[in-house]
Amino acid sequence: MDTFYYLIQNTLPVAIPLLLVALGGMFSERSGVINIALEGIMLFGAFFGCLFVYFVQSTSMDAQGILLLGMLVAGTGGFLYSLLLSLAAVTMKADQTITGTALNMLVPAAILLFSKMFFNSDGITTNKNFYIKEVPALSEIPVLGKLFFQNTYITVYIGIMLLVISAIVFYKTRFGLRLRACGEHPHAADSVGINVYFMRYAGVSLSGILGGIGGFFYAVGVMNGNTNGHTGVAGFGFLALAVMIFGQWKPFKILLAALFFAFLRTVAYSIALIPFLDALNINQTYYKMLPYVATMVVLAFTSKKSRAPKAEGIAYDKGLR
Amino acid sequence: MQVIIKKAGKSKGFSAFTAALLAVLLGLVFGYIIMTIASPANSFLGFQMLLMGGFKRIGDVFYYATPILMTGLAVGFAFKMGLFNIGASGQYTMGMFFALYAGFMWKLPDSVHWLVCVLAGMSGGMLWGLIPGIFKALLNVNEVITSIMFNYIGMYLVDMLIQGNATMYISSKTRTSYLPASAQMPSLGITNSSVNISIFIAIIAALILFVVLNKTTFGYELKATGFNKYASAYAGMHGKRNIILTMVIAGAMAGLGGAFAILAPSTIAGSSMTYEPVSVIAANGFNGIAVALLGNSSPIGIIFSALFVSHIQRGGTLASLYGYKQEIIDVVIAVIIYFSAFAMLMNAMVGNLIKKLFSKNQSKEILPADPKEEA
Structure with a gap:
């Protein structure tokens, strides 16, 4: 049973970055812009979040307060970086995949350049401890307390909160409806007076904010508060895209998909603690490949009846109406 | 005027x-x-070095241009069909591994050994192009996601296979051991440079792709599908077969790139190029995307853009003399x-x-x- 608790406690901080970034991808794609750049946006946000932590870690500020402020910094960073994508993909009508790839390539190189120039290292290392041993009172609840309120990060609760907010914005507001219309049939949306360019900017910007926050939460929950230009976010941006497709571009399905992938990854990295898997004596690299292989298998089964937004990937041109 | x-x-x-x-x-x-x-003080000199430094290392410019020329072809060729082959890195890594395997494990006559290694590398790349092609053609899975996943799977797989092979891997040095001389490609004999005949093979491959694209039915169908896949399907073209074939050819190109990179002769006698399994996606695959875009996906354009990118890369290395x-x-x-x-x-x-x-x-x-x- 302790192994089970351990796995769940470790799955959640991994699932939250995937969840947030996939939600970001959802906003962007449902507005009609393919956001391959999520990997780069994540790393960009993580970098600025960690840079912020690096500068304030020696002050007497509370760790959780630093984390919250770092989250805002990371979100702002992601937002600013995503503007480069909207500029190219919406205003300049450039190829969205190529632009995204360029943005992905830029960040690791820029981080390596910056870190080597100013820190003489490959990234930023911080020493603040964001870990929560147990949440007062709530951790006393029999099973649930142990599952959700011990050995965790505050990121988990923020992530769930952001999921709920996203779902409400997406389904219960005028803005959400208009956003979705722009991804399905932008010309029809335009004909009833919706500004497609604005909505697409909004969709990409939301993905930038969520992507940046997700990147920072990855750095906090998975990398112990460090960022590195070489390993980056280990393909989490791309995994998040797979999570989004597996979740059929819907918020709560995305949550389930994110939990599934995070669980596989956690299992892969804690083989030694699971007696019956450890006894099999299989090379650990196989388990490391597992999330990626699982993505392929899942996509193979879900893509045939995929419900991708109809107009995604096509730059909106008013003149073609 | x-x-x-x-x-x-x-x-x-x-x-x-x-x-x-x-x-x-x-x-x-x-x-x-x-x-x-x-x-600010050195920026002019540094920038000058970045632009002109490549001319001082002309052999190296050609040597480093070879793998990115191949990965550039891998990306550009698929792009002509509207497929974004971001998996050139994985195909490149697989090609390198297959070439290494043939180099270490197969005992062959000196004259054909390197040629067999090159072909082995090509088939490794083809395999890693075939799978995303099948996923795209038969299961409608977006090739971008598939090939990214296969970049990671390929990287982990190759690192694991190399680390698990005592003939290929020296664990104390965390790199592969030196390839036998018979597996290395014939050098062009420029002093202090590893430039070898693979640059000519790469240019010939580009020319072949140029002919395939512009003078064959397959090339025509491929471009037609790239322009409008519904119209080409209506005209009776074999969309699915062409997708798989395109990805296999693209994979072959990237695989050759990997083989060329690892089979190059070393400037120091008795050694060879080595590979360090450090769980990092091969950068040459992504540089191939740059090369392909810069060359407008045309095989001839890619030859020149590969040389250009390699040129400024050499210049950039030399700019470190000024502290950059x-x-x-x-x-x-x-x-x-x-x-x-x-x-x-x-x-x-x-x-x-x-x-x-x-x-x-x-x-x-x-x-x-x-x-x-x-x-």
């Missing part, structure tokens, strides 16, 4: 060329700005790709501006809508 400008402005190849030039220019200006911010970090080149390349994504549009704007300046009296002329492809 007017006639020349108009004609030149209308030619498609020319506008692609000027678009690439514009993107390169913007990328370099950006690089210069970063260098100035980093260290090598990563500045990666930043410049990323910026070049970013701009090249909409360089055609900017190019059209600049073109229109020039046209206006030269033909004020014909201002009523309606400008032709720029040809646009819906992705």
